[in-house]
Amino acid sequence: MAKHAYSRRDLAFQLHEVLRVEELTRFPYFQDHDRGSIDLVLDTAGRFADTLLRPLLAALDRQEPQLVDGTIRLHPGVGPVVRRFGADGWISALFPYAEGGQQMPHAVYNAAVFAMQATNYSASVPPFLTLGAANLLRSFAAPELAAAFTPPMYAGRWQGTMALTEPDAGSSLSDITTSAEPTAEGYYKIRGQKIYISSGDHDACDNVVHLMLAKIKGSPAGAKGISLFVVPRQRVAQGLPKGTETPADLVGNDVVTAGIYHKLGCKGAPIAHLMMGGRDDCHGYLVGEPNKGLGYMFQMMNEARLAVGVSAAAIGTAAYHAALEYARARPQGRPVASRDVAKPQVPIIGHADVKRMLLFQKATMEGALGLLLHCSYYMDLAQAAEGPERENAALLLDLLMPIAKTYPSEMGVLSTSAAIQVHGGAGYTTDFPVEQFFREARIHPIHEGTTGIQGLDLLGRKITQHGGKAVGLLLAEMQAAIAAAGAHPELAPLAAQLGKAVATLQQVTGHLLGVAAHDHELFLADATLYLELAGLVAVAWQWLRQATVAQGALPAAHPDDQNFYRGKLMAAQYFYEYELVKAPGLAKRLQSANAVTVDMQAEWF
């Protein structure tokens, strides 16, 4: 196993030097935090990762969960991790003091999550799902309902899930058929089935609390008739739980685990097929108002999408550090300029093509991390700031979300693939962790909305909403980054290239909005490519910001830090030379009149 899964130095750089995250403490909500407490969070996360998560990386992959007697059995190492995660306050850390939380900034929290997930993504899945479900409850459920379920979730004793997908309703959630029938006792009777439910059942917690989409009988068709329910796997005999129940106090709630899915990767995190109401005795408790479930879920899906981006960048980063370590240690071949076989072989990091692969990983993953932490920062502003600062942050976050989900996900797969390539034949064997990373990375372009769905969200919704105000704000941010880079003549070529890429993106956007006026299908046909182009520009923006800081810090830096800053500057160069250079090709296709994917007919394949 590689010694490092991520760079602690880079987290400090991104949070303190680029984002200046400490400035958040000017807001009352974050006023108790400071540089010392932020660093303590990162160090604590690192220790948690090293001591609890790292030893389980291969073990969880090789001892797959199994469905035995109606319950999914996990590797015995997962239970202690989940409990400790709750006990240490990681599930509630983002929430207000009044709810037992720490009012931690998302930017800091997501940096800590990144460290944990780079170390062992699978092991982190159950507790983070509990966080998402708990957040849904505290945000939208009546106080007594939230109070009944959240305390054992915060403690890591009860698992939370998001139960959306059904056999006939994946990307098309408006087609769900799970039903909810009101009763005189106030609860609803739930009936239906859900598939692909992450952590939908397992033996590492005492109970599972599903946040489940269902349709109340008689509700409108489609998305407008979907409600959100709490559907626990086990309930108390009467009324709502008090949160202090032991397993002996609970009875079954007619939620049956009908199956488990075996998967390409992320094997430590089980996925269940659930059947509700087979005995007509599945109780569900309505969250918020009827028929507003999809809206509640989508608000949380925004956080979930950012979380997927963080996970994807984390795995891609772990793969980068594994490849880097291997490339430093593995001797093979000799310099192109002097192939003298009498001389010893050199470490492969000496070969330009290997450096190219490592720079690809570094440039895409550290660029992605910059974007993710920047979005997290916007999330903090949208929560703690006031007036236009708050509104603008919310708009920017909303606009950037499909990019922040997709860019790390798509490039994460390629980063893990590059890590295998750096290892050569060794990388294809289970003797090294990179083949596992390659398998784990592949889920991220799929869950929480596929890349295709994210493209439709960006081009079909986000670009135009609020009269294009969010786009204007983002352009202003990019222009500000270009202006700031102006302090360093060395960065003039990068700044000029970003300016050009931004202009290209604007031109393409204008062209497509013109198409939208007369042909909606053609307008959206290449939305995935538009998303790819936007991702290139967004990450180029992040690299200009990082390069500006590195260039400024370089002259006065200690020698070790000089190496770090030089690496940053080279990675920025790499991104512009090898990645951003793809923008004109994408732009050309996006403005082509040839509607090949629309015109293609199913029977011609």
Next chain:
Amino acid sequence: MAKHAYSRRDLAFQLHEVLRVEELTRFPYFQDHDRGSIDLVLDTAGRFADTLLRPLLAALDRQEPQLVDGTIRLHPGVGPVVRRFGADGWISALFPYAEGGQQMPHAVYNAAVFAMQATNYSASVPPFLTLGAANLLRSFAAPELAAAFTPPMYAGRWQGTMALTEPDAGSSLSDITTSAEPTAEGYYKIRGQKIYISSGDHDACDNVVHLMLAKIKGSPAGAKGISLFVVPRQRVAQGLPKGTETPADLVGNDVVTAGIYHKLGCKGAPIAHLMMGGRDDCHGYLVGEPNKGLGYMFQMMNEARLAVGVSAAAIGTAAYHAALEYARARPQGRPVASRDVAKPQVPIIGHADVKRMLLFQKATMEGALGLLLHCSYYMDLAQAAEGPERENAALLLDLLMPIAKTYPSEMGVLSTSAAIQVHGGAGYTTDFPVEQFFREARIHPIHEGTTGIQGLDLLGRKITQHGGKAVGLLLAEMQAAIAAAGAHPELAPLAAQLGKAVATLQQVTGHLLGVAAHDHELFLADATLYLELAGLVAVAWQWLRQATVAQGALPAAHPDDQNFYRGKLMAAQYFYEYELVKAPGLAKRLQSANAVTVDMQAEWF
């Protein structure tokens, strides 16, 4: 499992309509073949695949080979496949009648191999390795040595291997240390170890015949001191085998299986770690002359590289057909233009983004297959033609080989990834075959020379050798394709784009040769990108050839065939619109003065 792993119609199109493979029968070596016999070969391969290989696809993946008591135990289904493969003549089919072969054209044979490997790649690995090893023996070994080992190999009773890699010598073969010491009895004593030896040991054959690189004591350092040996796992007590031995007639040859590698994919095909000469009793028999081993091996590596390309295209094609079948059957969502939830959902093949992913797979994989069969055809000309036709074919083959190996390998990984994406969450589960294809595809950019090594071969060697004669021949072929497309005005835009792309490639080549004159490291630093650019142009050439045939055949075709030809024309459009459009970006980077990957230092990462 998907119903189809490949398109039999496409094989007929590529062989008969595009390549006109029957014209090979004008050469005496191929004169006994005709359209009927060629189609019979393809149909027979299809039946072999359906009845013997298809049932083992998931089984071989899930019952991994294990090292038990010094021998690797395979799934019991492999033995019968290997025997039948030999008994049906597939191992010797390419060889002359005089050696028991069928003098089959490579173009036909590789189409048959493609059909088998699309159905089950892992199961095909052992027999095709035997073919490669047997071909080495018959090409370079003394007749009595070849006669001793090849008959049981042809029969599928003895496994053949290529034993090159050692712990310190992978891409850098000149660093091998396995030694060979002459004895008075004529054989050599072999001592050393080999790693990652495909089919290096297993219980589905009676013996294993390693074609092994080793250094005769006292030979020159580096590549000039490497010899090739036959090193059987078991030998006869005295002298050479007669080929009629039963297992009881054999004794151990001091080749010990020290380990087995577990891998990401291709699990049905075992990879062994071998130790030779631990008891100082490992006999090896010199093939050909001393110190010429690397040259012999590289001649065979050309065939092996084409074989890797075929394997990669086969897996990527199987993934395409699985995705296509799923997309036709899976209802999800509604047309962009009318999202009426009261109407039923449509099959996802109706969505432009899904058609885009399927066209990506079709365009890359059918384009790759065209290139591979064209190279196979050159191989046939290089064998059967005479004079300049023969020499030119050999030059073209040599030039195209790194592209024919790499393009299908790199795009095969992306095709399998796209297949998962088309399936959505289902594709990530083991309920569908595409996750297995994704794992199996990943080996191809690595073995038989990594993509980086292929790039160095193309740019550093193939472009310039023979005074650039091969490049001139290829340009002439491309110009001929452009001229032929001129018969159809519909194809004028594609022809013009190919002309432009060829000019771009020439310009880049000229630029890089200028760099070579003063900086060899910089010249080769982006060889992988150069290979990528050359791959785009080569496959665009293939698509213009395919489009020209399809356009010509369309007016008079039966309705079913019209669909086929329209699909070809759309895939050609797709390739030019979405893939070839990447060429200018690559060209820009390849001509940039920024030497970022050379300048980057190890300590800056």
